[in-house]
Amino acid sequence: MTTIISTGSVHKVTDRPDGSDLWLTPQKFEAITGFALKSEGFCRDAICVPIPPGRERDLHRRRKINIGGFAALTHRPWVGTESGDTWVLEEPADARNEALRSLEAPDFELPDLDGRKHRLSDYRGSKVLLASWASW
Amino acid sequence: MWQALYEELKGKKFVVIAVALESRGADAARPSIENAKPTYPCLIDVDHVVAREYNMINVPQAVWIDEKGHIVRPTETAGVTEGFRKMNPKTYEMPKEEMEAGAAARRRYLDAIRDWVAKGPESKFVLDAAEARKRTPRFTPEIARAHATFRLGRYLVEHGRRDEGLQTLERAAALNPDAWSIWRQMADLDTVGKAGGPEFWARVAALGEKHYYPPVDMPGETKAP
Numbered sequence: 405m406t407t408i409i410s411t412g413s414v415h416k417v418t419d420r421p422d423g424s425d426l427w428l429t430p431q432k433f434e435a436i437t438g439f440a441l442k443s444e445g446f447c448r449d450a451i452c453v454p455i456p457p458g459r460e461r462d463l464h465r466r467r468k469i470n471i472g473g474f475a476a477l478t479h480r481p482w483v484g485t486e487s488g489d490t491w492v493l494e495e496p497a498d499a500r501n502e503a504l505r506s507l508e509a510p511d512f513e514l515p516d517l518d519g520r521k522h523r524l525s526d527y528r529g530s531k532v533l534l535a536s537w538a539s540w
Numbered sequence: 541m542w543q544a545l546y547e548e549l550k551g552k553k554f555v556v557i558a559v560a561l562e563s564r565g566a567d568a569a570r571p572s573i574e575n576a577k578p579t580y581p582c583l584i585d586v587d588h589v590v591a592r593e594y595n596m597i598n599v600p601q602a603v604w605i606d607e608k609g610h611i612v613r614p615t616e617t618a619g620v621t622e623g624f625r626k627m628n629p630k631t632y633e634m635p636k637e638e639m640e641a642g643a644a645a646r647r648r649y650l651d652a653i654r655d656w657v658a659k660g661p662e663s664k665f666v667l668d669a670a671e672a673r674k675r676t677p678r679f680t681p682e683i684a685r686a687h688a689t690f691r692l693g694r695y696l697v698e699h700g701r702r703d704e705g706l707q708t709l710e711r712a713a714a715l716n717p718d719a720w721s722i723w724r725q726m727a728d729l730d731t732v733g734k735a736g737g738p739e740f741w742a743r744v745a746a747l748g749e750k751h752y753y754p755p756v757d758m759p760g761e762t763k764a765p
Contacts, residue, residue, distance in 0.1 A: 409695060412589070479681065481688035485704065490695060494688040497679035500595070504614070504676045507669055509605040510593040514559065514583035517566050517573055522557070522581050528609055530553045531657055535542065535602040535618050536590060538561045538721070539568050540728035540735035 408471070410436045410493040421488040424476075427468040437493065441469055446478070453478055509534070541600065545650050546580045553607065554657045556580040559590045561599060563694050563725050564732075587694055588721060592687045595677040597719040598753065604656060604666075612656075612666045614676040617753045619649030625744060625752060648760055664759050675757075686716035690725075697729055706730055720752070 406426065408415045415436050419428055430441055439446040441464055445454040455463055455477070463473045471493065475482030479496040503510060509532075513523045524532065542556040558580065560569040566584045573582050590596065594603055594615050602618035605611055623638030634642075656663040667675065689712035696705030709726035716722060723743070724735035734740070744752055755761060 407695075409691060412587070414695075481681075481685040483685065483688040483692050485692070485696070485708070490692065492688040492692045492695075494684055494691070497681050497684040500593075500679040500684065501676075504595070504611075504679075505673055507611045507672055507676075509603070509609050509611050512589050512593055514585050514589065515566075516581055516583055517570060519566075522583055524557065524605075525609065527555050527557065529607050530555045531607060531660075532605040533542070533554070533556045533602055533653060534559065534590070534594070534605055535556060536559050536561055536596050536599045536721075537541065537572075538599045538725070538728075539564075539572055540562075540724050540732075 406488070407490040408436055408493060409491070411495065421472065421484065421491070423488075424472040424482060424484065425462075426471050426488075426491070428471055429467070430469055433469040433471055433474075436471065437474065439474070446474060541576070542580065543576055543578050545653065546578070549654065549657050550579075552657050558582045559585050561585050561588045561591055561596075561721050561725065563588070563697070563729055568728075586698075587691055588687075588725070591719075591721050592690075595679055595683065596721060597677075597716070598721055604653075606660070606666075611672055611676075612661075614667075614672055616675070617756050619646045619756075620753055621645045621755070622752045629741065645756075645761075648758070649756065652758055652760075682715050683719075686712045686719065686722060689715060690722055693726070 406417050406419060406421060408417065417428060417432055419426060428436070434440050439448045442452065444452040446452065459477065463470050463477065472482055475493055479498065481494040481496070482491060484491040509524060511523060511525045513521050515521050524534070542558060546556045558578065560582065562569045562584055563586050565586055569582070569584055596615050600618040600620060601615050603611055603615050604613035621638070621642045623634055623642045626638050627634050652665040656665050660666070689708060693705045693708030693712055696708055706726060706729060709722070709729065713719065713723040713726055724740065727734035727737070727739065
């Protein structure tokens, strides 16, 4: 069993990696990344990342898609344990910079001490001082 | 830290959202929260999601967000100075002038928030879009990788693979050496107290002329060197 953590949600697949390559069915790949493989390339919403000529076989073959190859192609951090049983896929630095450039405050949802969930966007209509702290 | 200010301003469409970057979970944050009796939301962020989303590297840092959800001051030091670096390491006493400078910086920061809440976009503390973009801390590929590595390490610690998890967190700290929140969280998960122990002080000393808390760049502040 291989665990993949992608934008906070945890997925389990029976496929095993080979180095940083992990071949998934298109369905699983889409569930984890939000991207679908189309003739234009890897597409999510209106955005498609074309597959460079010659790279096809590193990215898809025999009806499977290599999520590790996809991460490398799209500059997404793809970090795994030494045994390769647990992986994290993150958004690329450029996408985060682009998002912050819009000056739209990234939304998030977190619990309070009682476990009640709060979203930043619940407080739209008020000015928000978003402040970090820690006990350490 | 924010309770008096929040009580003063809460009728004016203003809220504080305090986020505890706390991988040991709610119980680690509980004593401080129960002691401060805050009436504003105090959220527990075991995975440092907010640090990742806003590119924070230390506590306390803050972001000002307006009524429409737009950032008007990106991530910056929130009303603290680094006077603690002049603390007597044996007695934990701080020189009087550092105490006073710290208290004054805090007052100025709180006054800046009051001004923003009163005047909105007309406040001199609100940055225009170009300036806010310029001050937004940039993600590098290493920083993005540090966040992913942190997430992995945290997951391993949570799932009973403590040693491997701590090693992974150490790698995350090395990928983003400016992120005190990664190193200190790793140290805290290793042993409670280590985040403020001798290794921490050695790291602070190694900063030399560099800042631990970069001074906030606001009208009324001396410009950072």
